[in-house]
Amino acid sequence: MKTRIVLASFVLLALSSLAFQPTSAQTAAKQGQTNDALIARGKYLVDFGGCHDCHSPKIMTDKGPVPDLNRMLSGHPADSKLPAFEKDIVTTRGWVLFTGDLTGYVGPWGVSYAYNLTPEPNTGIGLWTEEIFTKAVRTGKHMGAGRPILPPMPWMNVAGLTDEDLSAVYAYLKSIPPVKNAIPGAMSLDEYLGANK
Numbered sequence: 480m481k482t483r484i485v486l487a488s489f490v491l492l493a494l495s496s497l498a499f500q501p502t503s504a505q506t507a508a509k510q511g512q513t514n515d516a517l518i519a520r521g522k523y524l525v526d527f528g529g530c531h532d533c534h535s536p537k538i539m540t541d542k543g544p545v546p547d548l549n550r551m552l553s554g555h556p557a558d559s560k561l562p563a564f565e566k567d568i569v570t571t572r573g574w575v576l577f578t579g580d581l582t583g584y585v586g587p588w589g590v591s592y593a594y595n596l597t598p599e600p601n602t603g604i605g606l607w608t609e610e611i612f613t614k615a616v617r618t619g620k621h622m623g624a625g626r627p628i629l630p631p632m633p634w635m636n637v638a639g640l641t642d643e644d645l646s647a648v649y650a651y652l653k654s655i656p657p658v659k660n661a662i663p664g665a666m667s668l669d670e671y672l673g674a675n676k
Contacts, residue, residue: 521651553658555582555592599657
């Protein structure tokens, strides 16, 4: 009888310790590792979160604009120009303007462009650590310490993801093909209009 109680206690202890162990994705995230499960979770979050809506250039199809998978998550195309606009459209009439491929934006905050989220080292997030990525999302600052991340990026919503989910997103972004694409810098409306007279 005593042997069964000891055995049952050992089994309960083992099961309870397993219940509080982090999942393999969480363990991989905490150790900075990437694995198939972590990357798959990141892809799911990126797709579900609508990251392609802004960060992937579009091509027009019979179903409307769809992400250009050859430039997936590479941000506003460097060779794409904003169409002409009048400042008062966005400052006094309350409009927000988008480029045709939905990667460039004009609003009361100025002119902003979707960032290159591919692991390309010079124009994307290739040199970003997971800590920099997480800090950028949590603070709304480029690289976690730079300029503000401008609309329409919903960084405040993304900041609500768990550390494990942000690790998964980071792992997925690091796993996709790098695309060299230097996006223009954000500007105030006056700066942009002055530079494009």
